[in-house]
Amino acid sequence: MDFSRDYYEILGLDSNATSEDIKRAYRELVKKYHPDVNRSAMSEELFKLISEAYDVLSDDARRRQYDLYRKFENEELEEEKRRASDNTSASAHLSDECARGQPAARAYGxxxxxxxxxxxxxxxxxxxxxxxxxxxxxxxxxxxxxxxxxxxxxxxxxxxxxxxxxxxxxxxxxxxxx
Known part of the structure; x- marks a missing residue:
């Protein structure tokens, strides 16, 4: 299981897709990208990605593990964005204090x-x-x-x-x- 890949996106699904949705999307994509049907250079790689996504999302235990990891990853990204915006506003405040000629002591709090x-x-x-x-x-x-x-x-x-x-x-x- 490769957590850096978005298996839902590979299958063209939302994260709240049902087991039936996953099977249906997998079958449609396999018909389209199977190396025996599609002779393009990328079809084999795409087929492997589609199969990997289906293997993870069709197994309930692996899907729960994958979803849990994605949830924590998204929370960490949100926390980083929040910290970055806090740092940006703090540095903007510091720049304003320094631009107004405030002594360094006041500017740095x-x-x-x-x-x-x-x-x-x-x-x-x-x-x-x-x-x-x-x-x-x-x-x-x-x-x-x-x-x-x-x-x-x-x-x-x-x-x-x-x-x-x-x-x-x-x-x-x-x-x-x-």
């Missing part, structure tokens, strides 16, 4: 304290979240490099790491107030 705490932990976080990605990543990379050199080599360059960290924090604080 963060309060000022959360933004400052994240900026304390990750230098350059505010710049990254407010759209200044290059500056934010550069600040973080330089901070990390200076910190690593100060830690590994015991160089006084660690003071520069602290300066970058303070700049990043000050920038986040200044923008979160306005």
């Amino acid at each position: 963060m309060d000022r304290v959360q933004l400052l705490v994240l900026s304390l932990v990750v230098p350059g976080y505010y710049q990254i979240s407010s759209g200044e990605k290059k500056l934010g990543y550069v600040l973080f990379a330089i901070y990390f490099t200076f910190w690593a050199l100060a830690f590994i080599k015991s160089l006084p360059i660690g003071i520069l790491a602290i300066a970058i960290w303070l700049y990043s924090l000050y920038d986040a604080y200044a923008h979160s107030r306005g």
Whole structure:
């Protein structure tokens, strides 16, 4: 049983077709596409598909299993569509907030304290979240490099790491107030 195929569509039926409908559709299609009757190149493949669809749909247990799988698959597709539309509306709202010049904290639904705490932990976080990605990543990379050199080599360059960290924090604080 191949769940990726729509056996009802192959037989030209709805999912609420009766056993008699399935038999009737199968017989009509077999008469039309049997390789002994129809000599086209595709008739053999079509006949195999028709036979497979009939085998699944004519057996009550296999049909129930197939229908159950299709039901869950359709529910998952609907859930994905719903999530996609929710994400689209959320990103549209975020774009509107940013377009109106709202600070990143408000646009991302963060309060000022959360933004400052994240900026304390990750230098350059505010710049990254407010759209200044290059500056934010550069600040973080330089901070990390200076910190690593100060830690590994015991160089006084660690003071520069602290300066970058303070700049990043000050920038986040200044923008979160306005």
